[in-house]
Amino acid sequence: MKGFTGPIYSYLAAVLVSMVLVSLLLALFRIPIFETYTLLITGSLGSMTKLGDTLMVSVPLIIASASLVITFKAGLWNIGVEGQIIAGAVAASFIARELQMPTQILLPAMIGAGFLGGAFWGLLVGLLKIRGGVNEIFGGLGLDFVATGLVVYLVIGPWSRKGIASTSGTEPFHENAWFPTVEGFRLSPLAVSVSLLVVLMVIFVFNRTQFGLKLRSIGLNPNSSYRFGIPTSRYILTALVLGGAVAGLAGVTQVASIHHRLVPSISGGYGFLGILVVLLAGYRPFLVIPIAFFFSMIAIGSIQWQLRLGLHSSLGGVFQGTLVLSVVLISAMRLLRQRREKHVKTEE
Amino acid sequence: MVPYIELRNINKRFSDVNANDHVDLSVNMGEIHALLGENGAGKSTLMNILYGLDYKDEGEIFVQGQFSDIRTPSDAIALGIGMIHQDFMLIPPFTVTENVVVGLDEEGSSPLLDLDKAARSIKALSEQHGLDVDPHARVEHLSVGEEQRVEILKLLFRNAKLLILDEPTAVLTPQEAEGLFEVLRSLADNDHTIIFITHKLHEVMNISDRVTVMRDGKAIDTLKTESTNPRELAMKMVGREVVFHIDKNLRKSGECVLQIENLHVDDDTGYHKVQGVSLDVHSGEILGLAGVDGNGQSELAQALMNLRPIKEGNIIVNDVDVTNISSSLHRSAGMAYVPADRRKVGSVSELSVALNTILGNINHYTTAGNLIIQDLQVREHAEELVERFDVRPRNLTLDAGKLSGGNLQKVVLGREIMHEPSLLIVEQPSRGLDVGATEYVRRQLLTERDRGTAIFLISAELEEILALSDRIAIIYEGEIMGVINSDEAVVEAIGLMMGGTRLEDLPGYR
Ligand SMILES: Nc1ncnc2c1ncn2[C@@H]1O[C@H](COP(=O)(O)OP(=O)(O)OP(=O)(O)O)[C@@H](O)[C@H]1O
Ligand SMILES: [Mg+2]
Secondary structure (H helix, E strand, C coil): CCCCCCCCHHHHHHHHHHHHHHHHHHHHCCCCHHHHHHHHHHHHHCCHHHHHHHHHHHHHHHHHHHHHHHHHHCCCCCCCHHHHHHHHHHHHHHHHHHCCCCHHHHHHHHHHHHHHHHHHHHHHHHHHHHCCCCCHHHHHHHHHHHHHHHHHHHHHCCCCCCCCCCCCCCCCCCHHHCCCCCCCCCCCHHHHHHHHHHHHHHHHHHHHEHHHHHHHHHHHCHHHHHHCCCCHHHHHHHHHHHHHHHHHHHHHHHHHHHHCCCCCCCCCCHHHHHHHHHHHCCCCHHHHHHHHHHHHHHHHHHHHHHHHHCCCCHHHHHHHHHHHHHHHHHHHHHHHHHHHHHHHHHHC | CCCCEEEEEEEEEECCEEEEEEEEEEECCCCEEEEEECCCCCHHHHHHHHCCCCCCCEEEEEECCEECCCCCHHHHHHCCEEEECCCCCCCCCCEHHHHHHCCCCCCCCCCECCHHHHHHHHHHHHHHHCCCCCCCCEHHHCCHHHHHHHHHHHHHHCCCCEEEEECCCCCCCHHHHHHHHHHHHHHHHCCCEEEEECCCHHHHHHHCCEEEEEECCEEEEEEEHHHCCHHHHHHHHHCCCCCCCCCCCCCCCCCEEEEEEEEEEECCCCCEEEEEEEEEEECCCEEEEECCCCCCHHHHHHHHCCCCCEEEEEEEECCEECCCCCHHHCCCCCEEEECCCHHHHHCCCCCEHHHHCCCCCHHHHEECCCCEECHHHHHHHHHHHHHHCCCCCCCCCCEHHHCCHHHHHHHHHHHHHHCCCCEEEEECCCCCCCHHHHHHHHHHHHHHHHCCCEEEEECCCHHHHHHHCCEEEEEECCEEEEEEEHHHCCHHHHHHHHCCCCHHHCCCCC
């Protein structure tokens, strides 16, 4: 699997195809099609509040996807991002709970801790792989479960609210540990900047550094790369640690700008949703931003479907899934057409 | 004088094979040193040890008199050692420049990439050494000859002083090989040292200063090239007299087995590679297809086996139209195929030698509705093949990918022949084979022909075509220039046709 590599406009075609498919589904159940789509737009972009919410959902998704780009480009099927997001969130929560400091110091400390927490979780996947010979898929998945267990334990155990042991989350953090927001909205410019900076960093690493070139080379052919004199194990380890660190930042934004506390579902499934985003982006980091934003629009807009049309919220997921299938379909059709054109060309 | 490289008493075992048996080798600065030996003699293993890909069990390596413990390729590269492998190793989607700079040790150099600057130095380097190649081209668009120049540039770019080339000419046309030799000579004149592995004795005589012969993991002898000759080298290598000329029985050809009618085929990029080829091959004859590599031979063979879409034309085998039948039916139609690329197309590296001997015919060895493979029958079949074709080592459970290049070829060829096909299509049968194995494989092909098999032989080596064929077809840019009987064949005439002259346009053609 190499991800999708088509030109940009073919994404628009894919959106249209998936809209047609979803429309058929809606028609089958006699649901007003036009209204459904307008609700999606107005529900996600219709007001400053809604736009802010959409942006806030896209932040962790963009960061998780950027993390995945790093490891996927190095040829690693990293599905441990969920666990790394949690590790980052737990580390940041620890700082938020334990340190009483002014916000200018506390927030950078939380970001640093999340970065290290995620890096540590990535390091474990890497060590299991290069020392223990455990494929990163199994190591990552296993550590996802461990992290989920850990966060549930913390929430109902040592970090539980006074008197109640509930899975609804810890005590909210002191406001010093909240990312500042635009007055009256949930939108946090700091969180958005972090996500954009991360993407810029990934673009820079892969296009402008020796390190990035080596990772791409390992991703394309580890055997050749080793013969080129690249210490492949060390670079694989570094990629997993760096990917983990970036994923940890997604955890920080989750606790510091969305939930303001640690909750069991803190990773939000972004580690898995990010895999779809990255495959659709064909591993191209700059495309992660619009694709993640579009996914977030569906996620936020589909809330209105439930409120206004009484549709089940999982319809948003159906739309996202159809979108992925349409992209695959379009890329297959594009390849077929290219082949046929070649034939015509040579027959002239 | 201290030798540039000295290997002392190198020993390396792989489970039950002693691939290197206490080998000594010393190579002088500025020398071109040929390494010669049978398939499986241990040449690649010895060089892999020097390059840090395998680690020796015993022995010592000295580089310019310094004891050197080489454990990884980066250790070797730091000592100025570079290697070009039997199979090319470049990354196809990368540009030439990216391929050259990737993996460069960045100690002291900037962690940032400056591809434009690198491209300029590559350009300069390529002009200095006559290694013509565009630094901005993508490697997937290059010819094999160009790819090899990139490999050499990559070594020079990181200041390699010792260049190891493992069978570099196996996939080159004679012209490309001559170009490579010129580059190597000029490098040697400029203080580079070169170790060169080959099976072609004329190349040893042509290019090397000294030659070391290996047999069964041991270094038998090191000789000065000027004081030896091909016959002596072959003798030392195989341990017996090698017959370079094989006598053919008179041909008793029968009815037409393969008939190709007006075939048109494209390559992957849509280029019209085969343009209206019509040929026929009869039972009991070898039809040789001569031509410079890349003139449509591979595409033609692939189209015959339906591995490539056929745009136009028909293929008839034993009076049955097989133009578009699925490849699973080829065997029952009596067809067998030995592709040029044994490692990637002809075999499955991760499977055992035994299973590789039944590929394409697995159903014959299964029971319970094709669910269970009958190990015993497979083993018997594999044992017979390994015995008959002298595959070494005689280890049926070894992964096929761990066989030396030549021995893998024997497995693939043996598998196809033992199926007793009525039509055998063979590409480059002796590519990568030592002189002894070449002789053996050629004899097998002649035996098959005498048994009544129709053989379509595709080879870039004219000498091979002349030695084996009953009739010779010459292909140029996808078109057949003419078909001649081999007893009337004149090398010069064939050479002209390989260059694009039609038979009827030849001077003196009646
Ligand atoms: N990784 C391995 N595991 C087991 N056996 C191996 C391995 N690598 C090589 N061998 C065996 O070691 C022996 C020497 O192999 P090597 O590749 O060095 O031969 P070679 O001289 O290069 O032959 P060729 O001319 O056919 O390339 C062979 O018998 C081969 O099967
Ligand atoms: Mg070899």
